[in-house]
Amino acid sequence: MSSPPVPPLPDQGKDCLLYGYRLRSVVPLPSLPVMPEGGVPDLSLRRGRVPEQLAGAVWASPFVEIGGDGSVLVRIPGIVAFLIRDGGCLTLDENSNAETSTIETFLFSAVAGAILHQRGVLPLHASCVMVGDVAVAMAGVSGRGKSTLAGALSMCGHDVVTDDVCPVDFRDGKAMVIPGPPRVRLWPDAAGLLGLSHAGLETGRPNHPKRVLAARGADVGPKRLGAVIRLDIDRRLDTPVLYRLTGPTAITPIEELVYRARLGRRLGRRVGLFRDLVRLATIVPIYQLVRPEEGVDPSRLADLVVSALCDNGKEKAGG
Amino acid sequence: MADGAAIGWIVSYPKSGNTWLRLMLLGLIGGGQPIDINGLGNEVGTASQSEFDELLVVPSGELFPDERIAAQPALNRAIAAETGEGLILRKVHDRYWHVPGGEAVFPSSVSRGAVYLVRDPRDVAVSFAHHRGTTPDETIATMADPAATLSAAGDRHRKHLAQPLGTWSGHVLSWLNQRDIPVLLLRYEDLLADPAWSLRLVADHLRIAHDSASVARVVDATRFGRLQAQEQVQGFRERQAGSTAPFFRQGRAGSWRGVLAQAQAARILADHGPVMRWLGYDCGDSGTDPERYA
Structure with missing residues (x-):
């Protein structure tokens, strides 16, 4: 796969496998295989502040915005939001109370699409x-x-x-x-x-x-x-x-x-x-x-x- | 309406000649070239789930109906943005409606204009019943149902997004009473009686270039018999499974007279008489002042 940037790592969380990438996530993702400890993650998922809108967005729809730096915001209004940067750094909106199954549903679809396109896969x-x-x-x-x-x-x-x-x-x-x-x-x-x-x-x-x-x-x-x-x-x-x-x-x-x-x-x-x-x-x-x-x-x-x-x-x- | 706006909405209740008119217009845009009935691409279809997914990125199938509905104006804006400077025709069976947030599903900012094609509801009832493989009574009930919706949630045909129809009368009035998009009213019966005149009218409304030679070529290429012959040989992709007749079935006005029972025709008249009279359909009585229903 193409060269991964080094993402900022969450302080805690298990590593699991998402489309061939080692994902270190603070959010439980029970549908994904767990990876043995010790490896360097390709992707990180942490909770944090996700903006309502991307400043200087070059494209926007009701659910997705693309920033001038290639970052992607995926937001299901009132439910869940993800910010995807550099093909590996994922932030889940800290204010989202979405159930794990909802997080997985959008992580395995639109968010995964954004990650793969950002990484050139x-x-x-x-x-x-x-x-x-x-x-x-x-x-x-x-x-x-x-x-x-x-x-x-x-x-x-x-x-x-x-x-x-x-x-x-x-x-x-x-x-x-x-x-x-x-x-x-x-x-x-x-x-x-x-x-x-x-x-x-x-x-x-x-x-x-x-x-x-x-x-x-x-x-x-x-x-x-x-x-x-x-x-x-x-x-x-x-x-x-x-x-x-x-x-x-x-x-x-x-x-x-x-x-x-x-x-x-x-x-x-x-x-x-x-x-x-x-x-x-x-x-x-x-x-x-x-x-x-x-x-x-x-x-x-x-x-x-x-x-x-x-x-x-x-x-x-x-x- | 915005100058240079991309979308020309071809609007009708189902089985009112929408496909025929779109074939004519595509022929005209193509300079009067021969028509392939199966050459109608997605670009002239109703909004689909796959279009939603591709243009708005999130999977529509993972959303709830209210989330999908709220995004429909944005979907139509995205379709226009994809089209750029040109004109795209979109088939519409929805009544004119707004999402709960108040925005119109068909945004005026991307609308060049709308053509509302209307057909005698008694002929619609017969044709729609054949199309769906149901009885005229069931179709007549659908046409009087304010909650009637095509591709409703749970519908087996969920390739398309849900399209609220409302009653046949309410459908007509929703489009003709809105003031956001310039709308041209065209009767199917007039399209049938004088296709060249009708086509010129529609082309002028949507600012499609034409001349008498191209109009004549298109009218000849889209004669109902030719379309029927193509369907007979090649089939037609838009013909619904379970349909009890060819899609291009008769192309006639007034054929309901030999099909509907008196009580069925009377039921349609009871449900829709005021709007039918306003549109000039023969209801066996004197006309009614159209201003009352405008």
Whole structure:
């Protein structure tokens, strides 16, 4: 991963692993693996003063502001706020009374996106599972069924590598996925499709209808990315189809592949993201899985995902 | 309205010709080139959750409905900011509404104008019932429900953000009575009867360049029969699952007469008669002073 700045360290707190980084946090984050003591943290999370607004913000939305120095403020008004600086120094608003599950919900989504873009790491917008000894990333914008498919594959025995935010690191000519929390976020209807009892699943934000499937995760080491499968929906179809993408269509539009691509561009990653995707496409086969809007058994889609890996293996063996 | 504002809102109650008009306008913006009905991109759609996530960064799916709603004006401003100096058309099925903080969901500062496309609610009832795969009675009840909402929380079609419709009459009046965005009222029946005249009217309102040749080409390319033929061959991405008819079904005015029972037509008249009369729809009686409902 790119060179981490040295963050100011909290006086106390345990180290845990967040998307491959050693995070020293004063806030309990029970969904993350605990790291052995003694290492130097890459990231720190402490409580402190977080401004209402960033002075001299170069971009602002109701929830997120970007400062002139590249810092990012993520604020859910009245609930929780984070300030993310230098790709590693995280401050949680000292006035926030948010529950741990709420802190984790936004730490593992928008905040993680800001950290990864600040550090120059490619975050695919994808959920990822292990198929054999490689990882398969299922990519697409929200509503395409990434988490449902990851849940279906998990229930078929595949370890979950990450859900929604999928950091990719390039090492020795390979694309490696850095595992995230193996928590799959499901809407009630998606839980029902998987045959899971909505009431039996953990909640994310208290009283929110989305639920968390605490799946069996892969071990914490980077996983070689074996395929990217872009998910799409076409109401005209009666049955799902899977096909290989080549050329520019494999990596465009960038917003459908990269987690919060516009945020990344605003943090100086315009060229870097494009370069990383081109690199990705030269290393990893990219497929499109298009399904009808309704009436498809998730296990049928899961079979198609697994078949992509098998076909890829055959191509390699044949070629 | 701001000078050079980016967004042209194409507004209608569902199944009132919104897609047809947008295809025409896209054809005009493209200089009258052939139309691909499946070429309608996100840029002309209703606000989606994925757009919310990408433009406002936080995941909309992790927010509560009131948090999402409060951010909708900002989402529309962000859409305009992405568009820059050009014009973007946005399909709207929402009634004109404000978030609880008082801000309009469709900010006038980014609005070039709105076109309100209205259709005889008796034809809407028939077409909407086919579209949703429900009965006319259910649709007639929806059209009289002040709380009616498309893509409501818990709805299986939650790709889009919740779109409050209100009653059919309330929908019409909400847009025509607002004074924030210049609105052009266009009847579907007039679009059908004289598409060239209607298209010129709309293009002038939204300041879309046109000439008689490009208008003629677009009108020819978007004749209902051509769109139906395309749907028959290629299908149409916007056709809803469970729909009982093609999306481009008939493209006719007054076809309700052979479909709705007398009691169903009477119910619509009882629910919406004043606004129907104001819009000039034949209610089997004399007209009513429009000023009463303005």
